[in-house]
Amino acid sequence: MRRAHVVIAGAGYAGLAAYLALRPRLDRGLIDLTVVSAADAHLLLPELPLYLAGQESERDIRLRLGHLIRPPARLHQARILQVRTQPPALVVQGAVDPWRADGLVLALGSIPDDFGVPGVRAHATVIGRWDDARDLRRRLLATLASRHGGRVAIVGGGFTGVEIAAELADTHRVAGRIVLIAPHLLAGLPDRVGQTARAALERLGVELLLGARAAAVRADGVVLADGRHVSCTTTIWAAGVRASPVLADSHLAVNRRGQAEVDATLRLAPCVYACGDCAAVKDPRTGQPLAPTAQAALQQGPAAAANLLREFEGAQRQPLRMRNLGFLISLGRGQAVGSVLGHTVDGGDVATLKRLIETYHAFQIGGLHALGSRLLRSTGARR
Numbered sequence: 001m002r003r004a005h006v007v008i009a010g011a012g013y014a015g016l017a018a019y020l021a022l023r024p025r026l027d028r029g030l031i032d033l034t035v036v037s038a039a040d041a042h043l044l045l046p047e048l049p050l051y052l053a054g055q056e057s058e059r060d061i062r063l064r065l066g067h068l069i070r071p072p073a074r075l076h077q078a079r080i081l082q083v084r085t086q087p088p089a090l091v092v093q094g095a096v097d098p099w100r101a102d103g104l105v106l107a108l109g110s111i112p113d114d115f116g117v118p119g120v121r122a123h124a125t126v127i128g129r130w131d132d133a134r135d136l137r138r139r140l141l142a143t144l145a146s147r148h149g150g151r152v153a154i155v156g157g158g159f160t161g162v163e164i165a166a167e168l169a170d171t172h173r174v175a176g177r178i179v180l181i182a183p184h185l186l187a188g189l190p191d192r193v194g195q196t197a198r199a200a201l202e203r204l205g206v207e208l209l210l211g212a213r214a215a216a217v218r219a220d221g222v223v224l225a226d227g228r229h230v231s232c233t234t235t236i237w238a239a240g241v242r243a244s245p246v247l248a249d250s251h252l253a254v255n256r257r258g259q260a261e262v263d264a265t266l267r268l269a270p271c272v273y274a275c276g277d278c279a280a281v282k283d284p285r286t287g288q289p290l291a292p293t294a295q296a297a298l299q300q301g302p303a304a305a306a307n308l309l310r311e312f313e314g315a316q317r318q319p320l321r322m323r324n325l326g327f328l329i330s331l332g333r334g335q336a337v338g339s340v341l342g343h344t345v346d347g348g349d350v351a352t353l354k355r356l357i358e359t360y361h362a363f364q365i366g367g368l369h370a371l372g373s374r375l376l377r378s379t380g381a382r383r
């Protein structure tokens with residue numbers, strides 16, 4: 001009998017977790033498996049703030065896919081332009097015909113959202129792409145290491161903006177030269193989390209412009225909605241994400257964040273599933289949309305893969321069961337705040353816990369190969 005051919009689109013947290021879940025079937029010769037990714041490496045995005053601050057190296061946060069995806073699985077580095085659902089197939093840049101599959105797992109992640117603010121693409125660095133991150137780190141090190149190097153503005157008061165501001169300020173000790181612009185700090189999270197983060201950022205000398213909205217980004221700084229101008233030499237755009245445009249370009253049903261509408265089993269069409277940042281997944285307990293996180297992607301990838309296998313076998317698909325363990329936000333060396341199993345936590349032990357979780361995620365995805373020197377750092381001994 002012909003083996004079913006599964007194609008995973010995207011090799012980030014969700015795609016690699018789906019790959020690992022399907023790997024035993026592949027090893028038993030029961031399926032063929034192909035992974036398609038535009039990038040040649042998996043980026044450990046939660047560790048990007050540390051990389052930008054110069055605390056971690058490229059080796060620490062960028063895991064080469066060639067080391068993670070082993071034969072007989074096939075890895076193709078290619079840009080997907082569209083998804084077809086009937087029959088399942090991917091339209092790939094440079095390929096004459098669509099790549100057909102018996103089943104698809106879509107794990108295409110998200111892209112930074114500029115919310116239509118003029119000047120973002122031309123004058124700010126958006127957080128998400130590896131090449132941009134590498135250039136940004138170089139510029140930040142040059143800017144912040146020099147006493148006359150200018151100011152850095154970070155737009156966005158969510159996890160990403162807060163962590164980048166804290167890590168840069170803690171590493172470079174440049175009081176008054178890092179400014180964070182946002183309508184709110186850590187909106188939607190418990191008050192104590194926001195207050196702890198605010199106090200930590202102020203202690204580190206980060207200037208907080210809260211209640212402020214960026215209306216435009218220029219080469220010399222950020223123009224706020226109330227007309228004020230925040231002068232800076234580098235602008236980092238960390239204001240939010242939207243799903244990969246591939247889904248909307250494929251005329252699939254998407255929500256306002258561009259995420260594919262899936263059912264409770266993560267299925268969007270026969271033998272086509274979506275997971276991670278690119279899927280509109282509701283928390284089964286609250287009915288609220290799940291935030292795009294690595295934690296969610298790591299659980300959804302295997303769930304999507306398992307339901308695809310069930311569909312092949314004519315078995316009943318299972319609704320996603322999510323375990324939300326909470327979240328942790330790092331606030332510089334030895335400081336973090338967050339919520340674990342519903343309890344707000346902060347302090348040095350929490351910072352160590354966050355490092356351990358990141359190490360565990362790296363291990364989950366990349367195995368021993370991904371551990372490298374990070375175990376030492378997980379116990380608090382950062383460079």
Ligand SMILES: Cc1cc2nc3c(=O)[nH]c(=O)nc-3n(C[C@H](O)[C@H](O)[C@H](O)COP(=O)(O)OP(=O)(O)OC[C@H]3O[C@@H](n4cnc5c(N)ncnc54)[C@H](O)[C@@H]3O)c2cc1C
Binds near residue numbers: 009047048110296
């Ligand atoms: C700076 C930062 C810090 C973060 N910190 C945390 C944190 O502390 N905790 C947490 O839980 N989450 C955090 N997140 C969010 C987390 O990183 C994402 O939710 C997670 O990466 C989503 O996983 P994913 O697999 O859906 O997408 P990704 O991990 O982004 O993977 C997407 C994959 O799709 C591929 N791809 C995309 N488009 C195409 C295309 N057209 N063709 C081919 N391949 C394509 C990419 O190459 C990549 O392999 C953070 C994010 C950022 C940016």
